[in-house]
Amino acid sequence: MSRPTAPGVPAPVWEPDPIEAKAARITEFAEFAARRTGVTHPDYTALWEWSVEDLPGFWSAVWDYFGILSGTPYDEVVDETPMPGTRWFPGTRVNYAEHALRADLPGPAIISVNEDGSEVRTSWSELRRQVGSVAAWLREQGVTAGDRVVGYLPNTTHAVVAFLATASIGAVWSACGQDYAASGAAARFTQLEPVVLFAADGYRWNGKAHDRRSEADELCALLPSLRHVVRLPVLGLPREPGDDAPWETVSGGADEPVFARLPFDAPLWVLFSSGTTGVPKGIVHGHGGVLLDHHRLLGLQLDLRPGERFLWYTTPNWMMWNIVVSALLLGGTIVLYDGSPVHPDPGRLWQLAAEHRAVLLGVSPGYLHGSTRAGIEPGREYDLSSLKVLGSTGAPLTAQPYLWVRDHVGPRVQVVSVTGGTDVVSAFAGSAPTTPVWPGEISAPMLGVAVDSWDAEGRSVVGEVGELVVTRPMPSMPVGFWNDPGHQRYRESYFDTYPGVWRHGDWVTRTPHGSLIVSGRSDATLNRHGVRLGSSDVYAALDSLPGIQETLVIGAELPDGGYWMPLFVVLDKETELDDALRTRIKEAVRTRASPRHVPDTIVSVPALPHTRTGKKMEVPVKRILQGVAVEKVAHRQAVDDFDALAYFSRFAPGATVDGAGARHA
Template sequence: MTGPRPLDEDASALGGFCRWLGVRRGLRFSDYGQLHRWSVTDLPGFWSAVQQYLGVPFRTAYQAVLEEDRMPGARWFPGVRTNYADGLLRDGDPREPALITVREDGTAQPLAAGEFRRQVAAFARSLNSLGVAVGDRVAGCLPNSAESAVAFYAAASIGAVWASVGSDYAPEAAAARLGPLAPKVLIAADGHRHAGVDRDRGPAWTALREAVGPAHTVVVPRLRATVPSDCLDWRELTAGEAALEPVALPFDHPLWVLFSSGTTGVPKGIVHGHGGVQLEMYKTLALHWDLGPGSRLLWATSPSWVVWNLLVSAPLVGATAVLYDGSPTHPDPTAVWRAVSAHRVTHFGTSPGLLAACERADVSPGRLCDLSALRQIIATGSPVPARAHAWVTARVGDHAPLVPISGGTDVVGALVGGAPTVPVVPGEISAPCLGVAVEAWDPRGRPLVNEVGELVVTRPMPSMPLALWGDASGERHRQAYFATYPGAWRHGDWITRTERDSVMVHGRSDATLNRNGVRMGSADLYAAVEDLPEIGEALVIGTELPDGGYWMPLFVALREGAVLDDALRDRIRRAIRHRASPRHLPDEIMAVPAVPHTRTGKKLEVPVKRILMGADPGTVAAPTAVDDPAALEFFVRLAKHRARRA
């Protein structure tokens, strides 16, 4: 795209939205910037227009859109009743695929819209028969497959609260997330295939079941035909005719709990509501990504990552969700591109890391595959370097722009991204998303332009969390997002907002690990490593690299007499893989004299990260606040060494 297109002349859903605003509300916008400014200035006008134009299924009328305009505590659409699963009842050809599960060996299983609704209805009926009531929790430990989508929508349809992790999660890591929810039903796959190997997950979900203690366990058979006698068979619970009849729920009724790991302790569970998430999903999928009937969205992801929630929501706007189940680079980096070609994918979601792997392998997907149906490549998970755009143009084609987005689990979507009428500038994210009042602030809360600052959101969004699970007082919720800048949402990213309203994301400003978009807490890794007798303490850091890569080193302080040799490194990796997940495996393991802490004993993850990213040590950690200032010297020397090598 060479320049912005007039909004009301564009053929996209966004263009149609602007024409509708002109006819129905007398509003005219010359460009996206004007539309965005209206969307964050007149929040009631914008979000009511999204609901009306896109047909977000509200069961009841509303007298107010935003009754309380404050953060935290904004109250949206009071009195409205709805259900997330209502979107599956939209008009359309029941024979068209709502989902297509694609395995890494190329086999595919389409699920037609009519059959999808039947399975959702049948499993919802089974959940009711098992005693699941409104507000009860249903948990999944599943791969990226149709079963995970069916289970989620069935739970939502009866008013149960959904939560899930990928089937690759170790039992202890999964239990740390799902255990506090006390789910009544646990749904688990007995295995999955990844990188050409069948992974037996029977022992893992058995251990998870013992840790979580659900009343019922449902097994999805992937590797075996039989199911243990003390478990329920997924196939039986989804059999038989049934009509989908979602219950009407309050706008803010909890839909799901998503997990965004902190740097210490148990990962926090983020609670979102049916109504707010519906509005965000319809807006993102239709207006920003231009998904609709005939579109197909593919993402190689996991139910542990928020993009899975976006992916399985594609049927709400009439699009097909293509669920890639397996390694996107097995047996080679063209594997996922072959799936894009075979299934005529129009929108391909990926990470900068996968694009970089394809570049390193010197592959040309555009020559090897028919990608003529592809209209857009959406990239998130880490900052997208300018060179990735050049690679996509040269090796994929100039007909499918690479559109970076950035947001997070906390708001179930993007804060900044692209739009059909906005040009893409390599190395930048095109614009703030509609309805999102994004600014970069300095430590005193002053807006910055063309300077690095904290990403803040200054007006409420319907998809902001209702609460954190188990946080009855709301104090953890306030501390997580609003303590730094009272009344404004601090997201935890360093960004630059340019004078053109584009955005550059420089990485996490906190210590959350963010490998390929899957945010992980360090606590799971520490629990695995620090149980080893040779390890006194561990520190893990994740840093974004200028080339779009991600470096995640693990530093270990050894007990007296221990030596960090290859054998110990192998044991550390095995412990992490077994007790956390393969995603937690570090890129390097290095011995350090000591792990630095605050005077109160908290590991200095953020200061160490900033030192390794080139910050002046004197500006990130006052010596009087560190229990052992000399412990930082190792990281200062390492940062200098890496800078000389760069």
């Protein structure tokens, strides 16, 4: 039933059904909170305002509502230390894996589907057995709380089991997908000095099996701290005899998992967010912060119930993989898919959602745009009667896909566009079963997240673009960065612009009716199809190519929802950018960095602009490519060669790409 809209407010494309909204978990939670405080919250906005004004009241209500298990009571919910030193639930002792494995349901815990269509279903009891067996093996090898265990793995059940086993004993997990070359994975893992590596023999992509045994061997050689390697037979390739442990042996025992209860902020995992320069930064999240936040995110905002099936297309090196695993916390069944989302045809993810009766399907904006271009009719071609929520993240979602979903998927499917990040392994804004959805907009801030839009002077702005900030602490904010004495790099990353306030690096507009519109990254992280990569990874892949003096790669979000990733190269005088060199460049990026981040076009330029300290001016160039005037992106005195910066205006919207055809239609 549609409600009248105020003058000037766009009409929602989706509105909550009153009966379904009343039955939603978030409604039950609001009533639960009201009984504790004596204050009722008549709508989502009122509930959100309370959740950010009374952080102790809100987060203690989340703790009790979801029955968080702790060996000891907490002394207080949150202390008064300003960000980033805020402490949550001091005195408690928790374990993420204990909560992920506490469900005892008749259906599967995990459904793992490979690109070739083969499928493995793992029951809750079998998942507990495998986790217990791997954990027992780790303890036998001397792995203890605080040790690092890493995975070079595709998106299969093996990765989930290895992670939960690691977490159960208090060791620290980190993973990297096998589309990364050994050098790229090592750039992350060497920082952690891991003692155990779980490495698969390969993965499937776009109809081909990719043998990664030699890459895994190279990775082992690059990690001198390793004491043990576990080999996983994802492709079933022959294994050379040696000292490495086979997965069949490691996971074949009958041990019940034993959970080490740890302080709330004990490290759970290290996720790597690709910065624009330097080595990737390792972001450390704690057991308690993830537990609490993901119960709130999945249980209240997405209304996931025990036994419901959750499918979000992701890879193990993206934070969405961690959120997918957290569906186990709510008793949800996770559907893992390892392969190309468009093989053998663009309807693959819709097909999977139908076959496995997914209640929630998560995709990228690029996949939705691709489905539109392919002329797919998911609502007619597949049985999506179980689908309630279609999630989208990784990049801003423009208005057109919302309308397309309504018309071609189903009018009662709620499009939930979310914005968040690896930094907090969560979301800042999204939707709930009780919030309307407007085309091209993110419905509302998440409960407990004091998100705002600030101008350069730190003033809150509505109706204009500003920096996305979080003005009050969240429990899932990082414990810190790995190898960051005094939290210096952590502070520089988020708190230098507005001291004591988190600046995330997104352009965002708060609308008068309470929604948010994200315009893209205000930094230069490459973010294609929701998979982020640092520009430094691309530069490193091209360092050894002869004839190239310098490179600049840009990922630019476009007004039509597209994403343009050009590579600009400065060549030696005797080198020509011909087809052969373009092929070598693309192959180097594909094999040494990531096949997902091969540039759309390669353009020769006479020079690159730098700051006075020698840093490539990636963000100013990106803004020029998005249509901002050169004079507004940088001061002349801040650039070593302003003419080199101004040169990029020829690649702005409506211009022509030198030697590579039209920049835009």
